[in-house]
Amino acid sequence: MNLVELKSVTFGYNDEPVIEDVNLAIREGDFIGMIGPNGGGKSTIIRIIMGLIKPWKGQVMINKNVNIGYLPQTHNFDNRFPISVLEVVLSGLLKLHGITTRVTKEDRKVAMEVLEKVGMADFANRSIGELSGGQMQRVFIGRALISNPQLLILDEPVTYVDNRFEQELYNLLDRISLETSILLVSHDVGQIVSSVRTIACVNRHLHYHPSNQITKEILESYNCPIDLITHGHVPHRVLPTHHS
Amino acid sequence: MIPEFFHYEFIRFALAASLLSSITAGIIGTYVVTRRMVFITGGITHASFGGLGLGFFLGINPLIGAALFGVASGIGVEYLSRFRKIREDSVIAMMWSFGMAIGIIFISLAPGYAPNLMSYLFGNILSVSTGDILIMSILMVLVLALFVPFFRLIQYLTFDEEFARTSRVPVSLFKYLLAGLVALTAVVYIRVAGIILVLSLLTIPQNIALLFSNNLKKIMFLSIGVGFLGSLLGLIFSYAANIPSGASIIFCLVLLYLIASAGKGILSSMKTTHPDS
Numbered sequence: 001m002n003l004v005e006l007k008s009v010t011f012g013y014n015d016e017p018v019i020e021d022v023n024l025a026i027r028e029g030d031f032i033g034m035i036g037p038n039g040g041g042k043s044t045i046i047r048i049i050m051g052l053i054k055p056w057k058g059q060v061m062i063n064k065n066v067n068i069g070y071l072p073q074t075h076n077f078d079n080r081f082p083i084s085v086l087e088v089v090l091s092g093l094l095k096l097h098g099i100t101t102r103v104t105k106e107d108r109k110v111a112m113e114v115l116e117k118v119g120m121a122d123f124a125n126r127s128i129g130e131l132s133g134g135q136m137q138r139v140f141i142g143r144a145l146i147s148n149p150q151l152l153i154l155d156e157p158v159t160y161v162d163n164r165f166e167q168e169l170y171n172l173l174d175r176i177s178l179e180t181s182i183l184l185v186s187h188d189v190g191q192i193v194s195s196v197r198t199i200a201c202v203n204r205h206l207h208y209h210p211s212n213q214i215t216k217e218i219l220e221s222y223n224c225p226i227d228l229i230t231h232g233h234v235p236h237r238v239l240p241t242h243h244s
Numbered sequence: 245m246i247p248e249f250f251h252y253e254f255i256r257f258a259l260a261a262s263l264l265s266s267i268t269a270g271i272i273g274t275y276v277v278t279r280r281m282v283f284i285t286g287g288i289t290h291a292s293f294g295g296l297g298l299g300f301f302l303g304i305n306p307l308i309g310a311a312l313f314g315v316a317s318g319i320g321v322e323y324l325s326r327f328r329k330i331r332e333d334s335v336i337a338m339m340w341s342f343g344m345a346i347g348i349i350f351i352s353l354a355p356g357y358a359p360n361l362m363s364y365l366f367g368n369i370l371s372v373s374t375g376d377i378l379i380m381s382i383l384m385v386l387v388l389a390l391f392v393p394f395f396r397l398i399q400y401l402t403f404d405e406e407f408a409r410t411s412r413v414p415v416s417l418f419k420y421l422l423a424g425l426v427a428l429t430a431v432v433y434i435r436v437a438g439i440i441l442v443l444s445l446l447t448i449p450q451n452i453a454l455l456f457s458n459n460l461k462k463i464m465f466l467s468i469g470v471g472f473l474g475s476l477l478g479l480i481f482s483y484a485a486n487i488p489s490g491a492s493i494i495f496c497l498v499l500l501y502l503i504a505s506a507g508k509g510i511l512s513s514m515k516t517t518h519p520d521s
Binding site: 051081101102 | 278280393394396397399400402403404405406407408409410411412413414418454457458459460463
C-alpha cells in the first residue's frame with residue numbers, strides 16, 4: 001500500500017524551479033534515506049508531503065488514514081513562549097484529537113514514555129526555551145513520535161545533537177522501522193546509509209535507488225554531489241563496488 | 245471613604261467594567277503577548293481612530309466605526325503576514341498613522357465640535373453605561389466561547405503555527421477569529437482606558453503573570469486576577485486623588501509590575517544564596 005505518492009511534482013520560488021518532475025512512492029515498511037546537497041530540494045519535497053506548500057504541477061496523494069509524525073528541519077517559534085517540554089510533546093497529538101483537543105492522564109503517561117525514549121524525561125516541566133539546541137531537537141523528535149505514526153518523516157534529525165544521542169537515535173529508528181515507515185532526510189549520506197533500506201537522491205530531480213548500496217559513481221550518475229566519506233563516530237560499513 | 249465609594253451607581257458600573265475587562269483582556273492579552281503581537285495590537289487600536297472619526301462625521305456611534313476599522317485592520321494584518329516579502333512592522337506603522345490621519349480628517353470635517361474626543365483618547369471608566377456593560381459582557385462570552393473549548397489548539401498554534409498546519413486543523417480560520425477578537429477587545433476597552441492606554445490592559449497583567457509561570461492557562465488566570473487588582477486600586481486612587489481613571493489604572497498596573505519584578509528578583513536571589521557560602 002502506498003502511504004504517500006508524488007507524481008511528476010514541480011515546485012519553486014520566484015519562477016525558479018527547486019524541484020522538477022519528482023516522483024516518489026512511500027510504501028508500508030519503507031525506510032528511505034533522502035540525501036542531496038544543500039538547496040537541492042529535500043525539505044521542499046517534505047513540505048509538499050506535509051501540505052505546507054502546494055506544488056506548481058503534479059499530484060500529491062496522501063493516504064487519508066495515514067498518521068504522519070513530522071520533524072521539521074527548522075523551528076520557527078518564540079524561545080520565550082511559556083510552554084513546558086511535556087506540553088510540546090503533547091502537541092504532537094493535535095492531529096489525532098482535532099480542534100477540541102484535550103489532554104488526558106493517559107496522554108501524559110504516553111508523553112512521559114516518549115520523553116524517556118529521547119532521554120528528556122528529567123526536563124518534562126522545564127520551559128522549552130531553557131533547553132540547548134540538541135535538547136530541543138530531542139523534544140521535537142518526541143513530538144513527532146508521540147502519536148505512534150505509521151509514517152515518520154524526519155528532516156535532518158541529527159542537527160544540533162551530540163554524537164552519543166545521534167547513535168541512540170539511529171538505534172531507536174532501527175527499532176521503530178520494524179513497524180513504522182520512515183523517511184529520513186540528511187545532507188550527509190555517510191550518516192544514514194547503514195540504517196536505511198533504500199535511498200532517494202534529490203538534486204532538483206529525484207533519483208530513487210532501491211537499495212542502500214550506493215557508490216560515488218552512482219551518485220555522480222544521479223548528478224547528486226554528495227560526500228561519501230563518513231565522519232564522526234557513526235559506525236558504517238564499507239560497501240562493495242557497485243557494477244551496473 | 246471606602247464604603248461611600250461603593251455607594252455610587254457609576255462606581256458599581258465601573259467595578260463591573262473592571263471585572264469584565266480583566267477577564268476579557270486577561271485572556272486576549274495572553275494571546276497578544278505570547279504571540280508577540282503587541283505592536284500589531286497597538287496598530288489596530290490606533291487605526292480604529294479612523295473609524296471613530298468616521299462615526300463622528302456620520303453622526304453614528306463612533307465605537308461602531310472604530311470596531312469596523314479595528315476588525316478590518318486586524319484581519320488585514322493577519323492576512324498580509326502570510327506573505328513573506330512584506331515588512332510587517334512597517335505595514336503596521338503605516339496602518340497606525342494612516343488610521344489616526346483619517347480620524348483627524350473626519351473629525352475636522354464633522355459639523356461642530358467633537359465633545360468627548362478626550363474620553364476616547366484616554367478613556368473614562370466612570371462614564372460606563374448599561375449599554376457598555378452589555379457589549380463588554382457579549383464580548384466576554386465570545387472570548388470564552390473560543391478559548392474554553394479550543395484552548396489547547398490555540399496554545400499549540402500560537403507556539404508553533406507551522407507544526408499546527410501539518411496537523412489537519414483549520415489554523416488560518418482560528419487566526420482570523422482571534423485577530424477579530426483582539427481588535428474587538430481593543431476597541432471595546434477604549435471606553436475604559438482610551439486608544440492611547442488600552443494596550444497596557446492587554447500587556448501589563450500578562451507580563452506580571454509571566455514572571456511567575458510557564459503555564460499558559462495559569463498565566464491567563466493570573467492575568468485576570470492581576471488586571472482586576474490593578475483596576476480596583478486604580479479606581480480607588482482615581483477617586484481619592486481626583487485624577488482620570490484610565491491613567492490611574494495604568495499607573496497602578498505598572499506599579500504592580502515593578503513590585504512583582506522586584507519581589508521575584510529578591511525571591512530568586514534568596515534561592516540561589518547558599519547559607520554555607
